[in-house]
Amino acid sequence: MRITDTADLWWKNAVLYCLDVETFMDWDDDGVGDFTGLAQRLDHLVDLGVTCLWLMPFYPTAERDDGYDITDFYGVDPRLGNHGDVVEVIRTAHDRGLRVIADLVVNHTSDQHPWFKESRKSKDNPYRDWYVWRSDTPPDTSDQVVFPDQEDSIWELDEKTGEYYLHQFYKSQPDLNVTNPVVRDEIAKIVGFWTQLGLDGFRMDAVPFLLDTSGNGDGEAGRLPDPHAYLRDIRAFLDRRTNGGILLGEVNLPFEEQLTFYGGTDGDELTMQFDFIGMQATYLSLARGDAGPLVTALQGRPTTSPDSQWATFVRNHDELTLDKLTEDERQEVFAAFGPEPEMQIYDRGLIRRLPPMLDGDPRRIRMVYSLLFSLPGTPTLFYGEEIGMGEELSVGSRLAVRTPMQWTSGTNGGFSRAKAAKLPGPVVTGGYAPEFVNVADQRKDPDSLLSFFRRLISRRRECPELGWGDFQVLEQPHSAVLAHLCSWDDGALVAVHNLGAEPVTVPLQLADCGPEHLLADLLVDGTTAMDADGCAELTLEGYGHRWLRVVAPGTRRIR
Ligand code: NOJ
Numbered sequence: 001m002r003i004t005d006t007a008d009l010w011w012k013n014a015v016l017y018c019l020d021v022e023t024f025m026d027w028d029d030d031g032v033g034d035f036t037g038l039a040q041r042l043d044h045l046v047d048l049g050v051t052c053l054w055l056m057p058f059y060p061t062a063e064r065d066d067g068y069d070i071t072d073f074y075g076v077d078p079r080l081g082n083h084g085d086v087v088e089v090i091r092t093a094h095d096r097g098l099r100v101i102a103d104l105v106v107n108h109t110s111d112q113h114p115w116f117k118e119s120r121k122s123k124d125n126p127y128r129d130w131y132v133w134r135s136d137t138p139p140d141t142s143d144q145v146v147f148p149d150q151e152d153s154i155w156e157l158d159e160k161t162g163e164y165y166l167h168q169f170y171k172s173q174p175d176l177n178v179t180n181p182v183v184r185d186e187i188a189k190i191v192g193f194w195t196q197l198g199l200d201g202f203r204m205d206a207v208p209f210l211l212d213t214s215g216n217g218d219g220e221a222g223r224l225p226d227p228h229a230y231l232r233d234i235r236a237f238l239d240r241r242t243n244g245g246i247l248l249g250e251v252n253l254p255f256e257e258q259l260t261f262y263g264g265t266d267g268d269e270l271t272m273q274f275d276f277i278g279m280q281a282t283y284l285s286l287a288r289g290d291a292g293p294l295v296t297a298l299q300g301r302p303t304t305s306p307d308s309q310w311a312t313f314v315r316n317h318d319e320l321t322l323d324k325l326t327e328d329e330r331q332e333v334f335a336a337f338g339p340e341p342e343m344q345i346y347d348r349g350l351i352r353r354l355p356p357m358l359d360g361d362p363r364r365i366r367m368v369y370s371l372l373f374s375l376p377g378t379p380t381l382f383y384g385e386e387i388g389m390g391e392e393l394s395v396g397s398r399l400a401v402r403t404p405m406q407w408t409s410g411t412n413g414g415f416s417r418a419k420a421a422k423l424p425g426p427v428v429t430g431g432y433a434p435e436f437v438n439v440a441d442q443r444k445d446p447d448s449l450l451s452f453f454r455r456l457i458s459r460r461r462e463c464p465e466l467g468w469g470d471f472q473v474l475e476q477p478h479s480a481v482l483a484h485l486c487s488w489d490d491g492a493l494v495a496v497h498n499l500g501a502e503p504v505t506v507p508l509q510l511a512d513c514g515p516e517h518l519l520a521d522l523l524v525d526g527t528t529a530m531d532a533d534g535c536a537e538l539t540l541e542g543y544g545h546r547w548l549r550v551v552a553p554g555t556r557r558i559r
Contacts, residue, residue: 003489006464010051010099011246011272011378012309013467015457017050018203018317019383021058021080022067022424023404026415031422033404033415035076035085039092041407044439048386048450049457052099054203054248056317058086062112064172066399068103068205069110073190083197090198101246102194104202106187107210108173116174120158120165132166132177132216144168148346154215166216168209179213179224188237201238201246207231207261207270208251228260231269246271248311252321259302267305275301275310275377280324282314286358286368287336289500291482293329295473298375298484309467310377314368317382319349319398342393351400355388356432363543366452367497370523370545373460374495376471376486386453387442390432392425399425406434413438459522459547465491476506481540483508491557492550494519501542510534510550519548520559527551 006013025037035058045053057067060075067077076082093100109116118127138155145151146169155164156171166175176183191202204210211227224230238245249270251261255277263269281297301310322330330348337343337357338350345351358364365388373379383405391400404427408414413427413434420427427434442448460466469488476483480500486493498504510517513534520527528548530536538546549559 003464006468008244009307009309010244011248012307013461013464014052014099014378015050015460016052016054016248016311016378016380017045017048017383018054018056018380019405020056020067020317020402022056022077023402023415024383025405025407026418029417030079031416031418032079032424034079035081035089039085039089042089042092042096042098045098046096047454049454049461050381051097051461052101052200053093054380055100055102057103057105062110062172064110065170066402068105069108069112069170069173070105071110071113073106073109074193087197094198099200100198101201101203101248102199103205104191104194104247105205106176106190107206108167108169108175111172111174119174120160123161123163129180130177130183131174133161133163134166135163138164168206175209177213177216178210178230179216179222184230184233188234191234191238192241195238195241195245200242200244201248201271204247204249204270207249208253208257228263228269231261232263235263235269235271248272248274250274252276252323254324255300255302259304262304262308265303265305267308271307272309272311272378274316274380275312276321277324278310278375278377279313280322282368282371283320283322283333283337284325284329285482285499286364287333290479291497291499292479294482298471299473311380312372312375312377313380313382314372315354315382315385315401316380317398317402319345319351321349323348342396345398351391351393351395351398353389353391353401353432354385356390360388360431361543362449363541365449367499367543367545369453369456370495370547371482371497373456374466374484374486374493374497374547376466376469378467379460386450387437387439388432388449389437390428390430392428394429395425403428406438408438408440409435414440455523463491463493463522463547463549464488465493469493474508474510476508478504478506480504481506485510487550490552490555493522494548494550496538496540496544496546496548498540498542498544503539503541503544506538506540508536508538510536513550516553518551520551522547522549522559 022033024033025041026033027037058080059070060072060077061067062069090100115127115130118125119131141154142152144154157164167173213223216222247270251258251273261270278297281293285294392403404415406413442450465486465488469486472485474483481498483496513530517530518527528536
């Protein structure tokens with residue numbers, strides 16, 4: 001392996017940043033964020049150090065699922081700008097060394113999409129087979145719905161033609177029929193269109209649902225014989241059209257099933273997948289002050305192709321799902337981080353952001369992000385995490401964490417000069433309001449969370465051993481502590497995180513190390529000596545964190 005390989009497989013050492021143009025920055029004063037506003041704020045993201053933007057859906061939409069219900073896959077929501085504005089953002093981002101990916105939401109369309117309007121007109125409409133229809137009464141599917149607060153079946157009767165259409169999500173989101181080759185061609189065209197405009201890949205929505213054609217009413221004949229062959233096709237098409245374009249898939253399944261979505265160890269399907277299992281285990285570990293569940297998750301990751309990568313995260317735009325924990329474990333996390341019913345949703349998740357869940361404790365918040373950035377994988381941030389934004393619970397849904405970005409302490413947090421009523425949602429109130437949490441103030445403060453993030457991201461990017469290296473949990477006696485080693489080529493990094501409130505002294509032993517080696521702190525100043533057996537003792541405060549480079553004699557790496 002050579003350092004130059006990190007440029008080819010850029011996603012393995014990237015730092016992703018997810019934002020919704022609608023809530024990021026409003027430049028034309030209509031109350032809604034826009035591409036022109038995003039262009040103005042790209043330098044904030046460059047300064048932060050992230051390397052790839054993930055844009056949430058910015059296409060024309062019926063606005064029933066915050067943009068995930070698309071009415072034109074080739075268009076731009078006119079409130080946000082036009083194609084020219086999108087291209088300007090992509091071009092300016094590229095100039096700053098930032099890549100740009102966007103949501104590819106092709107499991108379903110909006111029911112307002114012209115294709116569906118045609119499809120429901122008659123049974124012999126040319127678009128009928130673009131969606132999944134059945135004529136017989138569907139069985140009870142109430143246990144399969146994704147949004148149980150609003151749906152009780154994944155089939156909806158369409159009065160006009162007397163048949164039912166499939167919708168794995170809301171009934172306003174009919175599923176596309178990917179067994180129809182014409183639909184598959186159209187999806188490829190969408191991929192081709194946006195990559196031609198400069199996108200560097202896609203965050204692929206709801207991938208298992210897209211590939212699951214078992215619900216198609218026609219029995220075996222109506223199914224894709226090998227759904228993964230279809231995913232391979234999409235990847236191969238993207239590879240042909242781009243230079244290193246990625247597919248980052250949303251696949252919230254057990255690890256072994258996720259492996260199949262990578263294309264096994266061939267790695268020819270999804271380039272990356274979110275690590276939902278690791279994320280949920282992290283919260284269980286935090287709730288217990290015990291690193292055990294996280295260690296189990298990390299060690300349970302299957303072996304993938306060296307080109308594949310996990311996307312790690314502690315928060316995203318959806319509910320903080322805890323669906324892969326047992327009922328008892330989920331209740332433990334609820335009790336620790338979201339005990340009130342209004343903090344919970346769908347009996348499986350929380351609608352809170354991280355800082356309020358940790359009672360605003362800066363030691364804990366920094367420890368969690370230090371942990372996230374030290375784990376193997378590509379860390380993924382949701383906008384506002386870099387300044388410690390909170391949620392607005394009064395919104396009462398997943399949108400509680402999708403409030404306007406807080407740029408200044410001024411009106412609307414500097415997001416927009418329009419009247420508050422015109423904004424896409426309320427600005428956060430209370431202790432996490434813009435008055436207390438905003439970019440402008442934190443930029444000037446060397447001790448702010450934003451400054452911490454800058455340092456953390458810069459260190460993360462200098463340590464390809466984290467994204468590429470071998471991962472090993474180091475033996476030590478404290479259950480509250482995770483000590484791990486990532487090593488790659490001539491680089492080795494030890495990270496130690498104390499999930500407990502009590503200070504600890506952590507004895508560590510590193511193979512093939514001796515007194516000629518040194519452990520050099522990367523996030524603060526300091527060095528720790530090693531003895532003849534490769535042993536060292538590290539002290540950590542309650543909720544403390546340390547990153548230490550193993551400095552070998554004669555190394556030319558700078559620290
Ligand atoms: C997953 C997205 O993350 C979520 O926000 C959306 O509601 C569903 N897919 C449906 O598109």
